[in-house]
Amino acid sequence: MKLGCLNLVLFLISVHLLNYCWSENRQQQQVSALTVLEHTEENVGESKEEATVEDDLDPEDMEVFYPTNDWQVVKPGKVRNVRLNLETGKNEAKIPDGETGKTGLKYWKQGTRHGMVNLDSKSFTAEELKKALKLMKLESNTQTEEGHQEKLRETFRPIKELMADFEAMNVVMETDMEIINKLVSKFNSSGATLEDKVAALYDLEYYVHQVDNAQHLMSIGGLQLVIKALNATEPRIQEHAAFVLGSALSGNPKVQIEAIEAGALQKLLILLATDQSMAMKKKALFAFSSLLRHFPFAQQQFLKLGGLQILGQLFQAKGMESLRLRIMTLLYDMVMEKKLIQGTQDDSVPHQEKCRQYDELNLLPLMLEQDWCTMVPKLLTSSEHDTREKVLRTMNLMISSCRSEYQAIQGLSSLLDMLQSEYEGLAAEEQKEGETDGYFLGLLNSANDIIKQLK
CATH class of the missing domain: 1.20.5 (Single alpha-helices involved in coiled-coils or other helix-helix interfaces)
Structure with a gap:
């Protein structure tokens, strides 16, 4: 008992x-097990609140094992120096023999969670916390950068691999200039058929829209070949050559100078003055306009060669009604160029030289002499608003010199009154929709200006 x-x-x-x-x-675990929640250094300092820690242990915290010099019960997992206690039937672990004397901070990471263990004591100094946070922040940034690079590698393939694939498929990457070289060689080949030449010109027109490509065509002699082709006996060659020339000349002063020196202006005037198809006339007029715009020297040569008279004949020719608006627009643009240049205040040498060149142009007086005062208003009978707009603005530009001619045109006054009434209604509808400066209001103002000046 x-x-x-x-x-x-x-x-x-x-x-x-x-x-x-x-x-x-x-x-002891609550004191020595530190879980850092923030990776920024602002949480560490000399203030009383030295770090942000998580005090309560949730189930995830228990997954982190902190070894001591004594055997402790551990959960199943990958932990070194583990033994099975035969008396209790549980796994135990401790610091491996030979490492008992090691000191310092031990860092751990589990998923997105970071932490550290101080083997020397149960507490951490501010410097230790700062060091740990720096390490974790650096590791986080490195992993972010590595993840970004990996995502790029998954999204985009290296250029070497792409080039290898193209070579395997017999696909050769060529620059625009290399393609232009081949097209010029194809067009100039003695063995090229008519279809080959037309196809080469058709493809060239696509590339020479770009300024650099057009200048490259000029540098390899291709522009001279195109200008020469304007004299070809085959109309299809002439038509496509004019189209290529017009695209290469647009907004490209270097090519414009080369073309005027190569005699392109004379060849285009011949195409406009002789019996040609409508398609040929359109392409030639396109190249002609591209050569003259913003090029006062070419405009001077145009007047000297009788170009204005040729345009006047084409304007009045039967079957060429679709070209009239293009011709009138070209003349309007050239007159406005001179007006705008002369109205710009600029003391630079290039501007003064340009003004001098435009001063030598007398386009508007020649237009008045060649009866353009009566030819332009005839287009006002069109039912298209775009055509009316361009005619009204051209009439306004010429009205100071053409007032008596306008007044003598039979039916013009009643036509202007009809347009005024029509555009008053359309402008009122625009204003109802909230448009205070609409398209039809502009047309109405143009018509009103002409009516006032004719009274």
Whole structure:
């Protein structure tokens, strides 16, 4: 009986000691297990609140094992120096032999969570915390950059691999200039058929829209070949050559100078003055307009060669009604160029030289002499608003010199009154929709200006 009582007392003492040890071990873990929530350095300083920590242990915290010099129960996982306690049937682990004397900070990472263990003590200094946070921030930035690079590698293939694939498929990457070289060689080949030449010109027109490509065509002698082709006996060659020339000349002063020196202006005037198809006339007029615009020297040569008279004949020719608006627009643009240049205040040498060249142009007086005052208003009978707009603005530009001619045109006054009434209604509808400066209001103002000046 005494033996049983003694065993009971020993059992109660053992339970008490186990509870005490378990409580002490839990407190030690709470002190020495640090989980950092923020990776920024602003949370570390000399202030009283040295770091942000997570005090309560959730189930994920328990997955992190902190070894000591004594054997501890661990959950199943990859932990070094583990033994099975045969008495309790549980796994235990401790610091491996030979590492007992090691000190310092131990860092750990589990998924997106970071932490560290101080093997020397149960607390951390501000410097230790700052060092740990720097390390974690650096690691996070490195991983972000590596992830970005990996995403780029998955999205885009290296150029070497693409080039290898193209070579395997017999696909050769060529620059625009290389293609232009081949097209010029194809067009100039003695063995090229009519279809080959037409196809080469057709493809060239696509590339020479770009300024650099057009200048490259000029540098390799291709522009001279195109200008020469304007004299070809085959109309299809002439037509496509004019189209290529017009595209190469547009807004390209260097090519314009080369073309005027190569005699392109004379050849285009011949095409406009002789019996040609409508398609040929359109392409020739396109190239002609591209050569003259913003090029006062070419405009001077145009007047000297009788170009204005040729345009006047083409304007009045039967079957060429679709070209009239293009011709009138070209003349309007040339007159406005001179007016705008002369109205710009600029003391630079290039501007003064350009003004001098435009001063030598007398396009508007020649237009008045050649009866353009009566030819332009005839287009006002068109039912298209775009055509009316261009005619009204041209009439306004010429009205100071053409007032008497306008007044003498039979039916012009009633036509202007009709347009005024029509555009008043359309402008009112625009204003109802909230457009205070609409398209039809502009047409109405143009018509009103002419009507006022004719009274």
